[in-house]
Amino acid sequence: MFENILRQKRVISFLKEDIASGRLPSSLLFYGEPYSGKLSTALELARVLSCSAEGNWNCSCRSCREYRSLTSQYLLMTGGRYFYEEIAASGDTMYRNPSPATTYLYIRSVRKLLRRFDAQLWEGNEAKLKSVRGSVEALAASVDELEPGESEHKRSDLEKIVKSNASHVEKICGSSVSKNIPIDQIRNITYWCRSLGGKHPKFVLLEGVENMVDSSRNALLKLLEEPPENCYLILLTSRKGGIIQTILSRVRQYSFSPRDLNASEEVLRRIFRIEDTNQSLRHFFLSWKGVRTDQLADAAERVITTILEGGRYEIEAFDELIKQYASAEQFEPFLEELTSRLSALLAPAGTRKGFPLSPELIAEWNGYIREAYVRRSAYNQSGPLLLESLLYRMAESIEKERSGA
Structure with missing residues (x-):
């Protein structure tokens, strides 16, 4: 477990200890600099805790397959992120080095954006999605066809797919609907957590919680004060100082170390297939936006x-x-x-x-x-x-x- 998380041994060790001892709380805060692997770790934690076997990365149980492809019905994701940069970088990696691994990298990067538009999050506010609905549906159909085993794609086809999808990603990211966590979403999350039955654990991942407006923060605080049964709330932030103390007091905090140049180079080499580079992850991702x-x-x-x-x-x-x-x-x-x-x-x-x-x-x-x-x-x-x-x-x-x- 956690084999896909690079250069974060300390926090991974703490998480493994808490899981093994049964002390892992249901409300967690992952904090650290951007590009330090917080979301990847949160998704891996959800996969491990949902696994019907021992939580190994290559486990073939249904739950693990769904978490690796980001299609689990027991997962909600919301909040802003560097979607455009990550999708562009992943698409370039898939085009340069076509393989099941790089295809999954691209699929996951796109679905990190698409999961922000799950029906459960927008119930009662569907009209707000009118401007981006077409792009969301087109992106979803495109990555579904890319699933390994669905069909074979030539390299020239991959280039066309990536370029076509880029216009949809740009349109979605240019709107405000993918950048913040409105109060209605917190209310819908609360209802979803309490109404979805069964013994399967549920996970809610909230990114950029430091940027929430007051009404959303107050609604989140109420949810943390009365946590739903069998539901994990994982808050992610790059600026812990921007989170109000009453929220901080209700979560267990896990600190992610900054990735230095050596760590950045390892991530770029192993994940994005870039050799002999001398740049930070921040420089790499921001360069995709010019x-x-x-x-x-x-x-x-x-x-x-x-x-x-x-x-x-x-x-x-x-x-x-x-x-x-x-x-x-x-x-x-x-x-x-x-x-x-x-x-x-x-x-x-x-x-x-x-x-x-x-x-x-x-x-x-x-x-x-x-x-x-x-x-x-x-x-x-x-x-x-x-x-x-x-x-x-x-x-x-x-x-x-x-x-x-």
């Missing part, structure tokens, strides 16, 4: 330095930056880079230009960043206006702290 990580780092550094030096009166200096990073492709990566830079400033030497940045100020800035992300993903508000407001509020808050207001 995002350059070096430019992101420079832009985030410039924002922090300029605000510290000049305050809000230098906001005009960000006009070009706002135009560049307010686009759909750049907005979220830029906010992630800002958050990463701020986390580094929490170290004891977190001082810039002679001015000490207090943990309270950094927490305030992170709150502004989270708010900008939620307003963009949940309410589709204007990227340029959100970035301008974010930078203004950051500058204004540091002016107040300097003046002692």
Whole structure:
């Protein structure tokens, strides 16, 4: 079990111990940097706990087959993710190295997106899916035909399939319906957990819980306070600090280590069949959206330095930056880079230009960043206006702290 999880020995050891001792709780939080394997581990945990045998990766029981193909009726998945990048990278891998393993890699990456549109999640809100329903159905039909054993595909056919599917993925990811967890979904999840009978364990995987709006967080908190029988709730986050304490107190936390360059190279070699690369997983995935990580780092550094030096009166200096990073492709990566830079400033030497940045100020800035992300993903508000407001509020808050207001 967990043979498919690379370079996370510590957290896997804890999970195995908890499973073997019977101490595994029904409410868990997996936290760590993006691309550290949190979702893969959650899916593998669900497979292991559902297995009718011993949980080995190559087990042929029906439950294991369904979890490997992400078709289990006892699984719900919701929340935002880097869908476009993962699907594009997996499709390229399948095209370059056609095999049952790379085909499953692509199928799973697409179904991670498709499972966000399960009928149980959208009951009562089906009208909200009108703009993407055609693309969802086309994607589902395409990956069903790709299932190993269904039919043979030439390499040229695979290229056409990947390109055709990419347009559907782009349309779905461009909408707001795949990016957040609305309160109605939490209510539907609660009903599903309590109504689905039988002895088979149920699993709910919620990604990006740090970005939930208040109403959704409160509904999730109520579900955690009264957990359904035989149902596992697995929360996934890249920013634990964005989760309210009352939720943190009701889950067992499992920390995922950042994947350094060596670990990234192993993942790229073994999963994506890329040899002799010298890039991080973040660089690899963002490159599929045309995002350059070096430019992101420079832009985030410039924002922090300029605000510290000049305050809000230098906001005009960000006009070009706002135009560049307010686009759909750049907005979220830029906010992630800002958050990463701020986390580094929490170290004891977190001082810039002679001015000490207090943990309270950094927490305030992170709150502004989270708010900008939620307003963009949940309410589709204007990227340029959100970035301008974010930078203004950051500058204004540091002016107040300097003046002692």
